[in-house]
Amino acid sequence: MSAIDTPQVCEIAIIGGGAAGVLAAIGILRGARSPLRLLVIEPSLPLARGVAYATTREEHVLNVPAGKMSGFPEQPEDFLDFLSGLPAFEAVSREQLAARFVSRSYYAAYLRQRLQDAVDGSPAQLEIIAARVQSLQPGDDAVRLQLDSGRAVMARRVILAVGNALRPLPARGASSLPAGKRIEAWDYPALGDIPANADVAIIGSGLSMADTVASLQANGHRGRIHVMSRHALLPLPHAKGAPADYDPEPLLAMNLRQRLHALRQHAAEAASRDIPWQSVMERIRPMVQRLWQTLSFDDQRRFLRHVVRYWDIHRHRIAAPVYAQLKEVQQQGRLQLHRGRLETAVAEGACVCLGAQDRWRRPLQLEVQCVVNATGVEMRAQAMRNPLLQQLLGSGVGRAGPHGIGLDTAPDGSLIDADGVVEPRVQVVGSLRIGSLWESLAIPDLRAQAAIAATQALR
Ligand SMILES: Cc1cc2nc3c(=O)[nH]c(=O)nc-3n(C[C@H](O)[C@H](O)[C@H](O)COP(=O)(O)OP(=O)(O)OC[C@H]3O[C@@H](n4cnc5c(N)ncnc54)[C@H](O)[C@@H]3O)c2cc1C
Structure with a gap:
């Protein structure tokens, strides 16, 4: 596996090398019966990180126990097998490991290892291109992909796995805040640089907020933490217990x-x-x-x-220890939960002044040293800040999914264009299928979709 020059034509190109793109690549490499050229085009290397698994921070754990995180349904213990071979888990019994919420960085390492194994055993050739795809245009013989490097790639089949589009901080003035004053929750190094005594506002109260609080705690943070969201609902924990036996x-x-x-x-x-x-x-x-x-x-x-x-x-629940830590910080009075709608964010000296409206439309003001954007992922296709998606919608090669969320896809994952015509050469996997499927984000969904996309691409 190495980044090499772009070939002119390839059999299959995968756009996006996050978890879904890598799972699809593994499926293709494993399923290939004769030599073929497979490209994975991803600007942020190494592969398999995406937003979820890019973190190297130990406190950012999976939201699902390790025993349920295999990338391959036919080998349900595969992630456990990988973990068991690591020195960090030598002393942990398999049963304990299956129930553990391990750090997410292990998952990226796992997917990369399985990708390497698949490369080693496949007649197909994997080429990785460090670039961003700017446009996709189906032609008579192949689909043309324009890369931000200026090159073009022609592919007979394309798998679109561009994943999550992050929402910008929803406040006037936010984009003008100086560096270090406005931090994206998925900018893991920047989170680590927040001074321990800073008062921090986290906008959004979901899973990224939980990650942010966990990191602040791990850094020995002592300042106040304001969490603001429109409904002020904190994530709930997993719980051990007997299975429910009703007929759904x-x-x-x-x-x-x-x-x-x-x-x-x-x-x-x-x-x-x-x-x-x-x-x-x-x-x-x-x-x-x-x-x-x-x-x-x-x-x-x-x-x-x-x-x-x-x-x-x-x-979307969190591990019980993560929840317990959140509640503890809240009970200590260091974490305050605000129900409100953020409107403005303005830098004043060393501070950021946040202006919001509470649930009764009364003004709510906070003065903090920095604000963390934990508002999560954008579902509305038109609002997604990915130039490729804007090109797809603008040119009519794709159209928004039901309710304007994600992209419209056929039951087999094929892209549907603005006239309702199915384009079987372009398969969509992952969260972009949210409008058609709703549940299209977690590994069980990604691995199933990636397997289908791989089969279709090899056909
Ligand atoms: C914080 C967090 C924790 C999660 N924890 C769990 C968990 O514990 N268990 C679970 O089952 N699921 C979990 N998930 C859900 C799911 O596993 C992840 O969202 C997963 O990362 C989705 O993978 P993806 O490849 O579809 O998208 P992404 O991870 O977003 O990857 C998409 C990739 O596409 C690339 N890309 C985007 N645009 C272009 C372009 N134009 N050209 C080329 N490349 C492009 C991006 O750089 C990125 O690397 C979690 C999600 C998040 C956000």
Whole structure:
């Protein structure tokens, strides 16, 4: 594996070398029966990091126990096998390891190792190009990719795996804040540079906020931490407990209101038997895509407007120790949670003054030394800050997915253009399929989609 000169034509090009792109590359390398040229085009090397797994900080752990994080459904213990071979886990029993929330950097290392194994055993040739794709244009014989380096690549098949587009800080003046005053939650080195006594505001109260607080704690932070979001809902923890044994299939025939009512009932019933509500959520996890697809369009819209915040904290849970640490900092009074809508961010001397409105539209002002943008990922296609996506939408090669979120895709993942025509040579994997699938972000979804995309590309 090495970065080399761009070939003129290749059989398959993968745009994006995060977890999804690497899983697709592994599927292609493993499935190839004869020599072919496979390109992975990714500006940020080494591969397999993306936003989630780029962190090298120990306190940034997976949100899922190691035993459930295999990249390959046919080898469910594969991530465990990888971890067991590392000196760091020599003394840990396999059972303990399966239940552990390990640092996310191990996951990037795991995917890179499996990629290397696949390269070694494949007749296909992997070439990595350190560049960003600016435009994609299907032609008669091949799809043309224009790179930011000025080069063009022609590919017979393309897998689009560009992943998460981060939201900008939603405040007037934010873009003019000096370096070190406005920090992106995924800028892991910058988080490490926040002075220990600084008062910090974190905008957003989800998983990136939890990461940020964990890093501040690990750095011995002593200043105040203000967390502000529109609903002020903190992520909820995983819990150990017996599985819930209700039949979730009837939910598929219900409308949104009935489903929510039924789930609350199942949770209450489970609680009466000392089974945590988390087990009730786990029961529907494998069918979330079907649940989304069987909602009416209006109910999907209601879900996005009224339910999504509650869904997120119940579905995307954090490790119990991470939650315990959050609550401890909150109970000590160092972390204050504010329900409000940020409006302005202005540098004044050594401080940043944040202007917001609280839930009753009263002014809320905070003065801090720096502000961390933890507002998460953008779902609306038109607002995504990725020039490639803007080109796809602007040229009609792609169109926004249902409700304007993500890109529109066929059931097999093929891109759909502005006229509704399916382009089978371009397969989409990952969070861009959110409008069609809703649940299209975590490793179980990515690995399934990557496997299908690999099969299609090799066909
Ligand atoms: C903080 C965090 C923690 C998570 N933890 C877990 C977990 O514990 N368990 C779990 O199952 N899931 C987890 N997830 C969800 C999921 O595994 C990740 O979101 C995963 O990183 C998604 O991978 P991806 O490849 O689709 O996207 P990304 O990781 O966003 O990678 C996309 C890649 O595409 C590249 N790219 C973008 N545009 C272009 C372009 N124009 N040209 C070329 N390259 C481009 C980017 O540089 C990037 O490297 C987590 C997500 C986050 C954000």
